[in-house]
Amino acid sequence: MRLHVGCAMWTLKSWQGRFLPHPLPAQERLRHYAGWCNAVEGNTTFYATPARDTVASWTQQTDPDFRFVVKLPKLITHEGRLTGVDEPLQAFLTAIEPLGPRAEALWIQLPGSFAPTDVPVLARFLRRLPTSHRYAVEVRHPAFFDDPRSARLLEDVLGTAAAEWIPFDTTAFFQSPPTSDAEREAWTRKPRMPLRTHALTDRPIVRYLGRDDTARTVAGWQHWVDTTAGWLREGRSPTMFIHTPDNADAPALARRFHDEVRARVPGLAALPEPVPVEPLTLF
Structure with a gap:
């Protein structure tokens, strides 16, 4: 029984100094991302x-x-x-x-x-x-x-x-009009996909698009917490990818999703702790 969680990419400029050290050679970024997801x-x-x-x-x-x-x-x-x-x-x-x-x-x-x-x-x-x-x-x-x-x-x-x-759940994103530049751009590019939660195999994969507001993203994924916990109890090993329009907090959100599912399924192993990142300085 295992839950894999992750993001749409393993490096993003806004992650530097937060989730990934900065500066960091390109060939090392995946290694540090893998400490989060x-x-x-x-x-x-x-x-x-x-x-x-x-x-x-x-x-x-x-x-x-x-x-x-x-x-x-x-x-x-x-x-x-x-x-x-x-x-x-x-x-x-x-x-x-x-x-x-x-x-x-x-x-x-x-x-x-x-x-x-x-x-x-x-x-x-x-x-x-x-x-x-x-x-x-x-x-x-x-x-x-x-x-x-x-x-x-x-x-x-x-x-x-x-x-x-693979379902791409954009229902939470399209519930209300965009409120940021990233959301407005995503509004024109992302597909309006109906909700689908039926798994065909023992390795379901889900792509979920939330909002730039963390509270709304978390509220929108609650049905996936329930579904994922159910899959794990059935012996399946799901993979969940967390997206937001700007993806600025995506690694932390992916870990939060894992934590919420683990609270429902105590036998699920915790993710490893990420390597601490020194904060960016001016000099």
């Missing part, structure tokens, strides 16, 4: 396949129980739409091989235009993937949430492949 979203791989040596450095900076949810490149999911992508897919799989079991799942985020009529394409793609990895799919077309038949169709395909459905 035990998982991270691999969003950078969406834009380009990393060098294998770069991925190997990620393993050197993290403990064996740290987990990455690594996003497939957009060349595969958005440009190729899962068809005719054997070459970039193999290059990606080769690049991330050093992660080994640290790769909790390979994340197949599909564009909003990927509709129920495209599910057979996803089914063919999943059948061709190596069984050495777990897979998790994020869809954004409204029909998968509004139409029960479309949802069942997708669930059947994912179930056959033992793949998970």
